[in-house]
Amino acid sequence: MNDLSLPIYLDYNASTPTDPKVLEEMIPYFSSKFGNPSSIDHYFGSEAQKGVALARERLASLLGCNPSEIIFTSGASEADNLAIIGCAKANPEKRKIITSAIEHKAVLRSVEYLSKNGYESTILPVDTYGLVSPDDLRDAIDENTLLVSIMMANNEIGTIQPIVKLATIAHEFGAFFHTDAAQGVGYLNVDLTQNDIDLLSLSGHKMYGPKGIGALVIRRRSPRVKIEPLIYGGGHERGIRSGTLNVPGIVGLGKASEISKTLLSTEKKRLESLRNHFFSSLKSSLDEIIINGHSKKRLPHNLNLCIPGVRNKALQYSLREELAFSTGSACETGNVQSSHVLSALGLDE
Ligand SMILES: Cc1ncc(COP(=O)(O)O)c(C=O)c1O
Structure with a gap:
């Protein structure tokens, strides 16, 4: 994923690239x-x-x-x-x-x-x-x-x-x-x-x-x-x-x-620190940003955010040249309804 002409991929919960050693x-x-x-x-x-x-x-x-x-x-x-x-x-x-x-x-x-x-x-x-x-x-x-x-x-x-x-x-x-x-x-x-x-x-x-x-x-x-x-x-x-x-x-x-077995503990720390750095950088310029989910009992590579007043699809569209992120589960093909997960947390559309 080092091609700089491509958007930055931030959707690893949807799918990861195949490791070259795996291929x-x-x-x-x-x-x-x-x-x-x-x-x-x-x-x-x-x-x-x-x-x-x-x-x-x-x-x-x-x-x-x-x-x-x-x-x-x-x-x-x-x-x-x-x-x-x-x-x-x-x-x-x-x-x-x-x-x-x-x-x-x-x-x-x-x-x-x-x-x-x-x-x-x-x-x-x-x-x-x-x-x-x-x-x-x-x-x-x-x-x-x-x-x-x-x-x-x-x-x-x-x-x-x-x-x-x-x-x-x-x-x-x-x-x-x-x-x-x-x-x-x-x-x-x-x-x-x-x-x-x-x-x-x-x-x-x-x-x-x-x-x-x-x-x-x-x-x-x-x-x-x-x-x-x-x-x-x-x-x-x-x-x-x-x-x-x-x-x-x-x-x-x-x-x-x-590979996972050998890298598990170092990868966990690496991903957590990248995720935390990304979040604090966003937070420093967008104070009203809200994190969905748990702050600690959370996968090291996951971040789910709400920016009040910003429509997720509009944000996704306007940043599509630079960033690839998702607004819900990719596992529901073509489904544009709001996320059943976020609804279960009590969040509105
Ligand atoms: C929690 C969870 N379960 C099941 C699946 C389905 O996996 P697969 O794409 O291998 O069918 C996914 C993602 O696609 C998932 O995130």
């Missing part, structure tokens, strides 16, 4: 190592399979899980659908799902689908910083709750949820816990040996990997969460997600995971 590792899997990783009886298949196995190990090492607990998907949207709808399909005895008002639409629409099909759903509110209250979860949860799905960190305002506490509460009531960690993995310490998370979704293109690849981690805990597939076919990924594996994408995600 370099991916390229052979489009050419000399193009084989199908299921064709392990010959050289080409087994080369592809080795690439997938290494990527699985690298991702598992970043997350503190077992490589066999990883199911590769097309991204976090598919992983969220698989976690929520797949869990409901496999465990029909319990009929209640709890989530929060500021989740990504991949979670909210999956829960909505289940509500239309006879499930009870509870959407927890958030406070003015975007935090879910563990007490609200405790009030809403009961023995009929199958799954609690709360994101690790928000894609618009960067608020980091008290995931460890929320997952513990879910388990106290015998419910499974899913977190959409698409914005957290690669930026926050995620150690699955240290919490009660059963299901975790992530996405390659939020962490300097390629687009079109992600994963659902299905922890092997007791009791073990069962997941019914959404895609049937050749039984890939332990029968949970059929379809020939996206080998270059998986290899890229694996390399991005390896």
Whole structure:
């Protein structure tokens, strides 16, 4: 991103560029190592399979899980659908799902689908910083709750949820816990040996990997969460997600995971200081500027601002030659309505 003729890119929550080292590792899997990783009886298949196995190990090492607990998907949207709808399909005895008002639409629409099909759903509110209250979860949860799905960190305002506490509460009531960690993995310490998370979704293109690849981690805990597939076919990924594996994408995600693991703590500090410097520079000339979200419990690379009296779209348009920033989630294609996340904080249009 060093081409000075281009606008400055400030939209890393929407997508990150693919790290050149990631791209370099991916390229052979489009050419000399193009084989199908299921064709392990010959050289080409087994080369592809080795690439997938290494990527699985690298991702598992970043997350503190077992490589066999990883199911590769097309991204976090598919992983969220698989976690929520797949869990409901496999465990029909319990009929209640709890989530929060500021989740990504991949979670909210999956829960909505289940509500239309006879499930009870509870959407927890958030406070003015975007935090879910563990007490609200405790009030809403009961023995009929199958799954609690709360994101690790928000894609618009960067608020980091008290995931460890929320997952513990879910388990106290015998419910499974899913977190959409698409914005957290690669930026926050995620150690699955240290919490009660059963299901975790992530996405390659939020962490300097390629687009079109992600994963659902299905922890092997007791009791073990069962997941019914959404895609049937050749039984890939332990029968949970059929379809020939996206080998270059998986290899890229694996390399991005390896890089994240080595750089995590230095990157966190670097990004935080750049973000803080940017904010204080703006604040020094625009005193009335307001920060949306939490000042501390926040992703290191996220800033969400309100400039009273300035229309976001007008600002975006007038600065388009110089700056690329977003006024809401890029994950809602072409949606020009106001952000459901900012509305949930109590902000008006
Ligand atoms: C929190 C969150 N969940 C899910 C997604 C969807 O990820 P993907 O683009 O990999 O489907 C995104 C962003 O796109 C996101 O920010």
